[in-house]
Amino acid sequence: MKQPKQPEEATEKKILEAARTVFHRAGYDGARMQEIADEAGINKALLHYYFRNKDKLFEAVFREALRRNMIPLMHMMMSADTTVEEKITNFARNYIETIRRNPELPGFIIHEINRNPQRLVENAKTEGLVIPQTLIVQIGEGIEQGRYNPVDPRQLVVSLVSMCIFPFIGRPMIQMAMQISEHEWDAFLEERITLIPQYIFKILHKL
Amino acid sequence: MKQPKQPEEATEKKILEAARTVFHRAGYDGARMQEIADEAGINKALLHYYFRNKDKLFEAVFREALRRNMIPLMHMMMSADTTVEEKITNFARNYIETIRRNPELPGFIIHEINRNPQRLVENAKTEGLVIPQTLIVQIGEGIEQGRYNPVDPRQLVVSLVSMCIFPFIGRPMIQMAMQISEHEWDAFLEERITLIPQYIFKILHKL
DNA sequence: GTCTATACGGTGATAGAC
DNA sequence: GTCTATCACCGTATAGAC
Incomplete structure (x- = not known):
């Protein structure tokens, strides 16, 4: 069922969705990169490939949330x-x-x-x-x-x-x-x- | 200026005050035992002597906050x-x-x-x-x-x-x-x- | 792009001297 | 009761193979 070479955007989107779920529930301090990776069905390393670190990933989620709210x-x-x-x-x-x-x-x-x-x-x-x-x-x-x-x-x-x-x-x-x-x-x-x-x-x- | 053998309650009170300050500002996940110890002017080990672990200390702060609110x-x-x-x-x-x-x-x-x-x-x-x-x-x-x-x-x-x-x-x-x-x-x-x-x-x- | 393995600092918690 | 030293673990981040 896996697509090893799906278009990059699909993965990035999955990550953002997962990050949203976890950050919204637990906040920055309570969120774990491992949890986000699990939720997205990938591994931690890939998170850092798309978003260099936890802060960057959080910023993306926060900005979107702020806008939506x-x-x-x-x-x-x-x-x-x-x-x-x-x-x-x-x-x-x-x-x-x-x-x-x-x-x-x-x-x-x-x-x-x-x-x-x-x-x-x-x-x-x-x-x-x-x-x-x-x-x-x-x-x-x-x-x-x-x-x-x-x-x-x-x-x-x-x-x-x-x-x-x-x-x-x-x-x-x-x-x-x-x-x-x-x-x-x-x-x-x-x-x-x-x-x-x-x-x-x-x-x-x-x- | 230090009182090596002050009555136990004084220390416990200092700890609770410090814990309140830190937990209120940072929340459970954002709070660090080291930070609480610094704020109270003691060391981490003493925190664990009075309150066995972070959860216990937090519970004390939370209960008091709930009551006050x-x-x-x-x-x-x-x-x-x-x-x-x-x-x-x-x-x-x-x-x-x-x-x-x-x-x-x-x-x-x-x-x-x-x-x-x-x-x-x-x-x-x-x-x-x-x-x-x-x-x-x-x-x-x-x-x-x-x-x-x-x-x-x-x-x-x-x-x-x-x-x-x-x-x-x-x-x-x-x-x-x-x-x-x-x-x-x-x-x-x-x-x-x-x-x-x-x-x-x-x-x-x-x- | 995606994975496994690992480095490295921080964090809660304990041991043991005084 | 209070301290210093230390442990074991967890969490972020990176290296490097595929």
Whole structure:
């Protein structure tokens, strides 16, 4: 079944997939090159052939993760042609539905950023991850025009993001404290997609 | 300056403090026994004399962290003699002001729980960390009596907790995305102490 | 490109003197 | 109780055959 001379990209892809799985689960410090090799069905030496060392391999995984996790956020803060309400609704749905398929992603990113905050700054430059403030500005305008309650837009957006992300990283604690079974969890998440925007609008909208 | 024969407890305490510092910053996998020994001003062998191995030492640190992090939460969910509003207000203030002095605590706990969710279950038993549902029930009653909007109490409490905890674990991302300087961060946190209960009440209260 | 074998430093843990 | 010295192992990384 083995193909000794498959196109190089296939192997590289297998490695990246395996590395993603292991790094996401165990983090940089907990990951073992041997484990990644096993997961990819190759040996350690080949890992070093494609990615010179553990750091390089990790960087590739981290960059991709950062991008995947940030895209919904950036999309929300950017896109000039949607209303505040649309941005918020889209973000909650978009983020929760996307991340739900990779629930370990936020925990991985947050842990690695806290382990080395500098990395975020560097990646922000190279990856062009400068987050535009369109949504913040837009909310500010709505307040000036008297359409919204006079809230601090930054505090509101942080609250929105908190409510979307935290369930993924705090899942075991939440399930235990709120007595939510494994079986109920999906429905609980699904509910949040519509509830979170409602919450935010209650805070933002007058009356 | 050294005291060759100081009371045993002093050394044990120094070790625990050092272990806390290192484990909180680096996590179990990233922590090195040598580093803990240095931080405590002793040598590795003495670590093993007091705590037989790395796991035992870690367990001590983790249990204490879990307790410290959960106490405000449990206090909120329990105390039978306060109103819903008091519980929520007290929690936000209590949690943010407490954790602010150990900002790495939530990240540490969450990472270690996700690394081994089983540990939470075990510690919950031995430490008596069964979280009572007083607040949840109380909100439910308020809804039945028509005093509150018909929200899902669990979703509301999860949102409350999310908004309080997330800033501590997502700080670098938040600061970058919201362009909050180191200097402004404290004020930003301080504001949240009063804002979060206001948000929750907007969702909960009628009109 | 892929493998096996191996070098080499670091890490948790122990032995044993004081 | 505290130290120095040392062990056994594991993990990353490289050498070299195919």
